[in-house]
Every structure is written in structure tokens, then in C-alpha cells.
Amino acid sequence: MAEFRLPANSRIDTRAGKHYPAPAGAKQVRVFRVYRFDPAAGGRPRVDSYALDMEQCGPMVLDALLKIKNEVDATLSLRRSCREGICGSCAMNINGVNTLACTRSCAELGSGDIRIYPLPHQPVLKDLVTDLSDFYAQYAAVKPWLKTRTPPPPDRERLQAKDDQLKIDRPSACILCACCSTSCPSYWWNSERYLGPAALLAAYRWIIDSRDEATGERLDMVEDAFRLYRCHTIMNCAEACPKDLNPARAIGHIKQMLAERQH
Amino acid sequence: MSLRTPLGRVLNHGAARSGVVSHWIVERVTGLALAPLSIWLLVQLLALPASDYASVTTWIAAGWNPVWLTLTVLLAAWHSWQGVQVVVEDYVHGFAAKTLLLLLSAFAHALVAASGVYAILHVAFRSTT
Numbered sequence: 405m406a407e408f409r410l411p412a413n414s415r416i417d418t419r420a421g422k423h424y425p426a427p428a429g430a431k432q433v434r435v436f437r438v439y440r441f442d443p444a445a446g447g448r449p450r451v452d453s454y455a456l457d458m459e460q461c462g463p464m465v466l467d468a469l470l471k472i473k474n475e476v477d478a479t480l481s482l483r484r485s486c487r488e489g490i491c492g493s494c495a496m497n498i499n500g501v502n503t504l505a506c507t508r509s510c511a512e513l514g515s516g517d518i519r520i521y522p523l524p525h526q527p528v529l530k531d532l533v534t535d536l537s538d539f540y541a542q543y544a545a546v547k548p549w550l551k552t553r554t555p556p557p558p559d560r561e562r563l564q565a566k567d568d569q570l571k572i573d574r575p576s577a578c579i580l581c582a583c584c585s586t587s588c589p590s591y592w593w594n595s596e597r598y599l600g601p602a603a604l605l606a607a608y609r610w611i612i613d614s615r616d617e618a619t620g621e622r623l624d625m626v627e628d629a630f631r632l633y634r635c636h637t638i639m640n641c642a643e644a645c646p647k648d649l650n651p652a653r654a655i656g657h658i659k660q661m662l663a664e665r666q667h
Numbered sequence: 668m669s670l671r672t673p674l675g676r677v678l679n680h681g682a683a684r685s686g687v688v689s690h691w692i693v694e695r696v697t698g699l700a701l702a703p704l705s706i707w708l709l710v711q712l713l714a715l716p717a718s719d720y721a722s723v724t725t726w727i728a729a730g731w732n733p734v735w736l737t738l739t740v741l742l743a744a745w746h747s748w749q750g751v752q753v754v755v756e757d758y759v760h761g762f763a764a765k766t767l768l769l770l771l772s773a774f775a776h777a778l779v780a781a782s783g784v785y786a787i788l789h790v791a792f793r794s795t796t
């Protein structure tokens with residue numbers, strides 16, 4: 405059954421959160437309420453609050469998290485690498501919305517406390533770090549590489565018309581951050597069987613690639629009540645994508661192609 | 668804990684394929700057909716001069732009304748059956764519970780459709796004789 409109540413271990417222990425006050429003399433104080441969970445320590449998760457002086461902090465949420473980690477509480481765990489929205493590792497849930505911490509500015513988030521949680525409905529390894537093994541397996545499952553039977557021309561790369569390149573241009577911009585899939589209710593309820601918006605966007609990117617010769621095989625692979633048709637066009641994915649991509653529309657196109665090849 | 672790889676789990680038994688595209692098409696086609704039919708039904712019911720037994724049965728039996736009503740009942744039952752199937756698949760994960768609910772839903776929808784059609788024909792044929 406779908407779980408409407410969180411497992412005991414996932415329910416926040418509201419009394420356990422620690423508070424870290426702002427440094428003396430701070431003028432522009434902002435509070436960051438951050439989800440904390442350490443499976444090795446046992447017990448339930450808690451929310452710690454860190455008051456920072458924004459005059460001494462960079463503008464993005466990731467800047468604040470790194471300031472906390474470097475100067476206030478080194479036990480905080482999070483993933484990040486590029487700090488410019490291209491590696492996809494700093495995806496998390498900020499004020500209720502899945503997004504990249506490195507491209508979300510604190511000023512954009514109004515003036516209240518900033519609530520930071522890991523990506524929803526994924527097993528938490530520690531604090532803001534989730535286990536994305538299934539998410540990556542779903543990506544691998546759609547065989548995200550060029551499949552051909554015609555050998556490449558001996559003297560040059562495989563050619564593609566400009567219009568055809570434009571079709572894959574946007575879907576190729578996906579950074580696999582998982583903001584979309586983990587915001588999708590269908591993915592929450594059926595993540596073992598539904599491929600999710602990110603993997604389906606990747607499938608679509610190869611289905612419409614004019615150089616690919618496995619289009620039929622790729623369509624066969626998603627022709628399944630769970631793998632593809634769990635998408636009910638709720639559109640959370642398009643709403644969440646920090647790269648402004650639209651997996652919902654790609655999924656709609658795949659369904660259309662499957663319908664077209666019937667008649 | 669299973670030691671199966673994540674990819675093995677995701678690929679699982681492969682794509683079932685059978686019937687999923689037609690299910691998707693049926694959902695849309697029945698929805699499309701039901702749009703004008705339900706508007707027709709609503710407008711007709713609101714326009715009835717009175718809502719007593721005699722005037723409603725007279726309206727049911729009049730002209731092409733039994734045909735439109737039968738279509739509405741059958742399509743609504745079909746559409747709802749497909750929709751309930753999706754809801755069950757979304758939220759019920761155990762194979763036994765899921766199969767049981769899908770069977771119950773199929774039988775319940777068949778019952779509703781048959782009763783509806785029977786009632787319409789009953790009224791229609793009784794008033795013409």
C-alpha cells in the first residue's frame with residue numbers, strides 16, 4: 405500500500421533539535437532550519453536551527469550550508485561539487501520545493517526561516533544525503549547511449565540535421581539532479597516500478613535522436629503500465645526542474661508515439 | 668535484505684506491453700464521448716418540466732433518449748472502470764489485494780452497467796406498449 409504515515413524512524417523528533425545562535429553583533433540574521441539524521445547514531449531525525457549573519461555569508465543557500473559546515477557544525481553532511489548548477493549533486497528540498505542549493509538565492513526565499521530537507525521519499529544516508537541507487541539504475545535501464553546497426557562513416561562523425569539536433573538539445577540539458585522524480589507523487593508510490601520523469605526524459609532524448617536505430621526497442625521498453633503509464637500528468641516534475649526542462653511533455657510525446665504506432 | 672542489484676530490480680520482469688496503449692486510448696476516447704453526453708443529460712434534466720415519476724419516465728422513453736441514455740451508462744461505467752483500475756494500481760501494491768480489488772471493481776462496474784441498461788430499456792419498452 406502507499407504509505408500515508410511516515411515510518412517511525414522518519415518522523416521528526418521535535419524536541420531534539422539544537423539551536424546555534426547567531427554570532428555576537430550580527431545585524432542581518434537569518435535562521436536555517438536543517439533536517440538532521442544519522443542512522444549510525446540511531447534515533448529519530450531532528451531539525452537543527454542555525455542563525456547566520458547574512459552580511460558574512462554568500463547569497464546562495466549552498467553558501468549558507470557550507471558556512472554552517474565550515475564554521476558552525478562540521479557534522480552536517482551534504483553533497484555538492486560544481487556550485488554552479490551543472491553537476492546536479494546539491495539537489496534538496498528547500499522551503500518545500502526540490503531545487504539546487506547552489507542556484508537558489510536566500511533573498512529569493514522571502515524573509516522568514518529557510519527550511520532545508522533532503523529530497524523527498526528517498527532513503528536518507530545521512531542528513532541531506534540520500535541514496536539515489538534506484539534513480540541511477542532507472543537511468544541506466546533506458547540505455548542512455550547511441551544504438552545503431554549502420555556502421556559510422558569511415559571518415560567523419562554521424563551526421564544530424566540541424567532541426568533534428570534542436571529536438572534533443574533541451575532534453576540533453578538534464579543534469580540528473582533527481583529534483584523531478586523525487587517531486588513526483590507517482591514516483592513516490594511506485595518508485596520500484598515507475599521509471600520516473602528523469603529516466604523517461606532520458607529515454608525520450610534517445611527515442612527522438614535521428615541517429616539512433618533502436619527507436620522501436622526503446623518504445624517497447626517503456627510500453628508498460630508501470631514504467632511509463634504511472635505518469636498522470638501532475639506536472640510537479642516540470643515545476644521542480646531547476647534547468648527548466650519539461651519531462652511531463654516528453655512523457656506525453658512518448659505516449660503519443662506509442663498510440664501512433666498502433667494504427 | 669536482498670542483494671539483487673538496483674538495475675536488476677528496476678529491469679525486473681521487463682515491460683508487460685499487453686493492452687497498456689489501448690487502455691490509455693480507451694480512457695481518452697470514452698472521456699471524449701462522455702463530454703457531450705453528460706452535457707446533454709444535464710441540460711435535459713434541468714429542462715424537465717417536473718421531476719415526478721410520470722414526467723421523468725416519459726422523458727426517458729421519448730424519441731432517441733433511450734439510446735443516448737444507454738450510451739451514457741455504458742461509457743460512464745467503462746470509463747470509471749478504467750479509472751478505478753489506475754487508482755488501484757497506484758496505491759495497492761500487494762498482488763493478492765490488488766487482484767481482489769480489480770476483480771471486485773470489474774464486477775461492480777458490470778453490475779452497474781447492466782442494471783442501468785435494464786432500467787432504461789424497461790422504462791422505454793413499457794411506455795411504448
Ligand code: SF4
Nearest residue numbers: 588635636638639641
Ligand atoms: S507529469 Fe508525470 S512524471 Fe511529471 S510529476 Fe506528474 S506524474 Fe510525475
Ligand code: SF4
Nearest residue numbers: 578579581582584645
Ligand atoms: S529533468 Fe530537470 S529536475 Fe529532472 S533530473 Fe533532469 S535536470 Fe533534474
Ligand code: FES
Nearest residue numbers: 486487492494506
Ligand atoms: S553544486 Fe553542482 S549543481 Fe549545485
